[in-house]
Amino acid sequence: RRALFRRRQRMCDSRFELKDGAVSYQCRFLQSDIYKRSTTANRLVLTGFGTKAVPDPCQTIFSRITSIFNCAKDVRDNAAISVYPFNDEIYAFSEAGIICKVDKGNLETGTKRDLTARLAIVTHTSHPHVVEDGTVYNLGLSFSRKGATYHIVCFPNDKNNDQDAMFEKAQVVSTVPSKWRLLPSYMHSFGLTEHYFIIIEQPFTINIPKKVLSSIFSKTPVHDVCKWHKEAETQFLVVSRKTGQLVKTFYADGFFYFHTINQYEDMNHIVIDICTYKDSSSIDKFYIKALKNAQSDSNFRDSVNSSPQRFVLPLFTDGKFGDNQNFVKIPVSNAKAFVRDDGSVHVEPESICRHNCELPTFNYNKCLGL
Template identity: 45%
Template sequence: MDPTSAKLKMEESPSPSNIFYWSPLPPRKELGIKKPESLGDDLQGKRAYPNCDGSIWLRSCEQEIVEPIDGEIKGEIPTWLNGSLLRNGPGSTKAGTDEFQHLFDCSALLHRFGIKMGKVTYQCRFLQSEVYKKICAAKRLVVTEFGTRAVPDPCQSIFQRVATVFDFSSDISDNAMISIYPFDDEIYAFNEIPIIHKVNPTTLETEGQVNVNNYVNIVNHTSHPHVTHDGVYNLGMSVYASGPYHSIVYFPKNTSDANKESMFAKTKLVASVPARWPLNPCYMHTFGITPSYYIIVEQPLCIYLPELITQKIKKEPMAGCLKWYSDEYTQFSVLSRHTGKLAYTFFADAFFYLHIINQYEEKDHIVVDICVYRDPSMIECMYIESIKTMQYNTNYAKMFRGRPVRFVLPLKPEAYDEVGSCNLIKLDGTEAKAYYVDRGRKILVKGERLCDLGCETPRISYERFLGKRYRYFYAISADVDADNPGSVIKIDTETKECKTWNEKNCFPGEPIFVSSPDSKAEDDGVILSSMVWGKEDTNHVGLLILDAKTFKEIGRAEFKTPGPVPKCLHGWFLPNHDR
C-alpha cells in the first residue's frame, strides 16, 4: 500500500503550534536524497556561515594512534572521574583512489579518551569491518553504501544480481560508524544493519562481529538501543509472509560468567506491530522505552521496498529507496511491555527526526521529547559535496533547521463528540495539546517547543532517568548559521532556560553526562565532550569537562596528533576502566 492511498480522512482540527523558525523551501518532487544538482545562490566568494567550518567532517585520519598519547591538562580533571570515553564516527572520506559521497558511508574510526587520576590519554583506530579490509586491499570502493555507488563487478551476471536480492547477507556493507554500546562488559560498534562489531575498550582492537539476524528474525535495527538494568533493547524490522513488522528485540543480561555469546543466544522478540504501510516501512533511527511501554515513532520517511529491490539489482545506493510523504502524518505507536501488543495510536503533523531525547509516563500520559525537523532535508546536507559547498548555499541552514519538541500522549482521554472541541491533555506544566480529529477515534497531538535552539545528539542522565520524568538534557548546536555553531547546550525542560558553552573555532561533540559520586541532584555531575578545531588546526583533538550544574568549564585535555582528526558522532562512557 502506498501512503498516498492510505491518507487519514481527518476532519478540520486546530492549527498546529508554531514549533519551527524557518521559511518554506522550494517544493521538491520527492525527498531528493541524491547529490543535489544545485546547492543555492552563489555568494561570489562570500561565506554564508563564517562561524561554521564543515571541513571538520571531511577530514580523513591518515595515521592511527595505537599507543595512547598523553594530553596537556588545563584546569583540573576531577580525581573521582576515572574511566574510558569511547567514541565512534566517520574516519575517512577516502576509499583508496575513490571517495565516499555521503557522510554515513565513511569508514568508521574509533576514539578513546582514557581518564585516570587527573590525567587523560587519547588513541584512535579504524574499525576492522570486512568492508574496510576489502577497501584497504583493493584500494577502491568495493560495496555500494547508503549514498555511494561502487563500480559493479563485471563478472557478475544480471541473474546473479537478482539472486543476491533475496540474500540480505550478500554484498552488504558492515561498516558500523554511528554509535557504540555495552552488552554486559563487552562493547559493540553499531550501524543500522544487524551486524555489530565487538571492540576492545582498552586497545580499540576489533575482536569479532555478531550478526544478530542469526539469532532472531530482523533485517535491520536502530543504531541507538537502550541499555537497562535487565539487558539491552532495540527496535528492528522483521519480515514475514504477511509483510514487515516493527519488532522490539531483547538481549537478556547475563546472570553468570558463562559463555558471553549466551547473551545473543537468548535474544528474543518481545513486542511487534505491523509496519504502517507494508510496501513503505518507515525509517527510524531510535525508539522510546518506559517502564510500561515501547514508543515507536513512525515518520513518513519510508523505505520503498519495490525500489529497494531495483536498487539492489542495479547496485545503486539505498538512499534512492527513501521517499518522503509530506502530506502524511507521523504516527506514535505505543506498545505494551506486558502484552507486546499495540496499546495506543496517536498522530502528529508530518515531521522528521533522528533522535528521541527521553520519554516517560506521568498521570495517564506519556511525554515524548524529540529533536524535530520539518522534513529530511538535513540528510541531503550530509552529502560530501553538500558539505564542501555549504558556504555558497543560502538554503543550507534552513535545511538543517530543527528544534526540540515535547509531545504529550493522553492515555485516558475524556470522550467528546465534537472534533477539536477540547484539549485532551490534563497534565500541568505543558503547552502541548491533543485533539480528537474524527469524532472520538483518532487523536492528533501538537508539540510544544522546549527551546529556540537547534539541538542534536541529545543526552540525559541516562543511567538514572531513562524512561523516567527528568528535567535536563544536553546537546550540541545544530544551527550552522548561529554566532557560535560549536556550542554545547544545556536545556531545563521545566523553566525552558538554556545554558551554553562555546569557544571560537572549536567544535565539541555529543555531550555525555557522568554523575558525581553520591550525587543528589539530577545535574550533579560533569559533561564530557570531545573537541576538534576548525580551519588549519586539523591535528588537534581534546576532551572538554564541564560542571553540569553551572555549565562552566572545569578542565580539559588537549592533544597534538600526527594527522588530521575528524569529528565523531556518538559514544559511551565506561567508568573505572583501566587506562
C-alpha cells in the same frame, strides 16, 4: 580515486584516558569486512545508505541476482554509527543487523554478531536502549508475504555476565505491522518508558520493490529509494512492555527525525522529546558535495537545524468528550492533544527551547524506562 575513497572511511568512536594528570587519545578504523574489502579493491564494494558502490566489471546480471539471496558474500558489517554495552563488553552498531565487538582497552575489532540470522530481522535501529539491569532492547524490521513488520527485540541480561547467553536468549517481545505494506518507515531510534515502547512511524519510507530492483541493476543507495510523503502524518505507536500489544496510536503533523532525546511517564501521560525536522531534505545536506558547499549555501543552516520538540501523549482519551478539549493535563505543559471526529488523537508539540540541537544524550538517571 583513492582520495575519494578515503573520504568514505569511517572511524570507531574515540577513546580518552585520564591518568596521572594527563589525557591520552586513541581512535581506530573499525576493521569490518566491508572496510577491508574496499581497501583491498581501492573502491567502495558495497552500496550503503548514501554511498553507491563502484561496479565490479566482472559481475554479471545473474551474479547480481544471486548476491541478493547470498548474504554471506555480501556482509553488511560496517557498524560505524554508535557504541552500546552488552554486560561488560561494548558493541558497535549500524542499521544493518550485524554488530561488532570493540575492545575497550585498545579499540581492536573483535567478534561479530549477526542478529538477522537468529531474530529474522533485516535491519534494526542504531540506538538500542539499555535498562538498569543491563537488558538491551532494540527495534527491528522484517518482511514477509504480509508485508513489512516492526519488532521489539529483547536481549535479557545474564547474571553470570555470559555474553553468548544474552544473544542466545534474545527474542522478539512485540510485533507491529507497518502502516504501508511495502513502504516501511525509516527509523534510527525509538522510545522506551517504564511501561511502554514508543515506535515513531514517520512519513519517510523505504520503497522495498525499488530497493530489490536496484540491488540487481543499479546498486542505488538506500536513500535514493526512500520517499518523503509530505501530506502524511507521523504516528506514535504505543506498545505495552508487559503484553507486547499495541495499546494506542497517536497522530501528529508529519516531521522527520533521527533521534529521540528523553521519554518518561507523568500523570498517565507519555512525554517524549524528539529532535525534529520539517521534512527529510536535511539528509541531502550531509552528502560530501553539500558539505563542501555549506559556506556558500544560504539554505544550508535552515535545512540541517533540528528543533527539540516535546510531544505529550495522554493515555486516558477513550470516550466521548467535548469539541476542542485539550487532554494534556500536565501542569505548565503547552503541548496539546485533541480527539478528532473519527476518534483518533492528534497531538501538537511544544518547543523545548529556542536553540537547535542534534545528537542528544539520554538523561538515563532520570528518564530511563525502569
